[in-house]
Amino acid sequence: MDSKHHAAGSAAARRAALLQDGFGHLAHGDPVAAAAVLEQAAALPPVPGDDDDAACLADACAGWGEALALAGDPAGAAAAYRRAITIEESAGGRARWAWRLAHAEALAAAGDGVAEAAFRALAAERPDSAPARLGLGAVLAAAGQTAAALDEVREAAFLAPGDPAVTAVLAGVLVDAGDALAAVELVEPARRRFGDDPALLVPLGRAWAALQEPDKARAALAAALEADPADARGAAAVLAALDGGDEGLNPAYVRALFDRYADRFDADLVTKLAYTGPALLHDALLRSAGAAGRAARWERALDLGCGTGLMAVPLRPAVGMLAGVDLAPRMVDKARARRLYDMLSVGDVVEAMEAQPGSWDLLTAADVLVYLGDLHPVMAAAARALRSGGWFAATVERRGGDGFALGPARRYAHADSHIRAAAGAAGLAVRLLEPCSSRQERRQPVPGTVFVVERV
Structure with missing residues (x-):
């Protein structure tokens, strides 16, 4: 066998091995690992004239799409399924029904307007398909076409009682x-x-x-x-x-949400959302200290909304006494298990600041203020809680324009002008305020802001 044929055979064998490995991860309920492996399989160049390798490539793309859908990336899933369909149809005939249905479902999950046409084609081809009629009804409902949606979903209910x-x-x-x-x-x-x-x-x-x-x-x-x-x-x-619409998020439900999320919190933040809030805050504090010509060392620090204690990891070496507070008891239990805090409590962050006025050299709030709207009460409480020269450092989601707004994910975004106004009203001086991104959604960075303010 010459070197060209040997290389082609090696590539086909490598793809087949990756395909098996990727589907193994899917079978074991690990779509993130499966997506990484199947992406490699899909990235290998096709072997010219090898029908078996072409089929393997199509399977890899479809598997990659399945993994991405399960991992929460519907737009990526739609693109992967589209490629699988194209490969299979280039060999002649119609691509597999299951792939075309999954492609339409991924388009719908991604909010792509093409989903309606995709489901209409499927429903026309198989009027007796409950998933196709259901998918069409769902996208029509999302588009506000309620009467048409009702017809389709009722038909799906008749087909799949x-x-x-x-x-x-x-x-x-x-x-x-x-x-x-x-x-x-x-x-x-x-x-x-x-x-x-x-x-x-x-x-x-x-x-x-x-x-x-x-x-x-x-x-x-x-x-x-x-x-x-x-x-x-x-x-x-x-x-x-x-409980009041956009006037605010009810603390009881924030508490309940995070209590139930405690066991998966760290893994989901790191693997799915690429969360870097604590590292961003720590870096902002180091740079602010350097710019001010002071040591990056604090005698007493309070970590607001401490969650499972991720902020304590970079902060602990720079702090004499480190305390934390969070609404969710189970999150506090997770933080306690890290053994990095000197004191932990369950409660509201504003109330925790007001309980010990003039007591803290540093307050931190990593990905916490996104659950609060108007920052004026928070800044006022921080000013009362800090000693003279104390700092308050936090990350928020970034809003263009002015003010603050509650987004579809039920997280507030804050404009730079709102942060500056709230800090100024409380007598806090802005030492650092710059764009950042502490997390991703659908593999895209979420615009954010990191700030450090000082009680002068």
């Missing part, structure tokens, strides 16, 4: 159509049969809210959060709307 996924979507469309009572009558029997499935509980909560039954709505939505701490279906947003 008792399917909880179909029931959940139909219930949501019924609420949108103004028939919340029908939604309750649909979901309650399904809930008794399938248990506390968040897909059913969120539309049930919305239905009870529409029927002016807030206690029943809260119970259903709290159960949804219990079953799905990551809140993929937006239960927390409906709960917040029940």
Whole structure:
């Protein structure tokens, strides 16, 4: 065998090995590792004239798409599935139905307007396909075409009677159509049969809210959060709307959300969101200290919203006494297990600052102020809590223009002008304020701001 054929054979063998490894990760419930391996398989150049390798490449792309969808990257999944479909169709004939359906579902999850056309084509090809009719109904509902959506989802329910996924979507469309009572009558029997499935509980909560039954709505939505701490279906947003809409996030639900999320918090932040908030804050403090000609050392520090204690890791060597406070008891338990804090407490961050006026040389808040709107009360409390010359350092999500706003992920974004105004009103001098990104969503950096202010 000449060197060219040997290289081609090696590439095909390498792709096949990676494909097997990647699907092994998928089988073991690790889509992040699977995506990394299958991306390598998809990146290897195709072997000309080798039909088996072409099929292997298409499988690798489809598997990569599946892994990305499971890992929370629907746009990446759609692109990977599109490539698998193109490869298979280039060999003649129609690509696999399952791949085309998964491609349409990924487009819909990514909010791509092409999803409607993709589902319409699938539904036209197979009018008896419940997933195709359900997908079409869901994208029509998202586009505000409630009547058309209701027709499609009802057809899906006829084709797949008792399917909880179909029931959940139909219930949501019924609420949108103004028939919340029908939604309750649909979901309650399904809930008794399938248990506390968040897909059913969120539309049930919305239905009870529409029927002016807030206690029943809260119970259903709290159960949804219990079953799905990551809140993929937006239960927390409906709960917040029940308790004042955009006026603020109810502390009780912030506490409940993070308590349920405690066991997965660190892993999700690092692997899925590429979280770097503590490192960004520590670097900002070091640079601010250098610019001020002072040592990066603090006698007493309070970590606000300490969570599981990630901020304590870089901060501990630079602090004499380190305390932490967080709303969620289970998060505090995780922080206590790190054995880096001298004192930990459960409570509200503003109340914790006000409890010990003039006591702290440093206050930190990594990814905490995103759950607070107006920063004037926070800055005022920080000014009272700090000793003269003390610093308050934090990260926020960045807003263009002025003021602050609650985004679709139920996290506040703050404009630089709002931070400066709140600090100035409290008598705090801005020592550093610059753009950053402490986390990603859908593999894209979320615009943020890091700041350091001083009590002068």
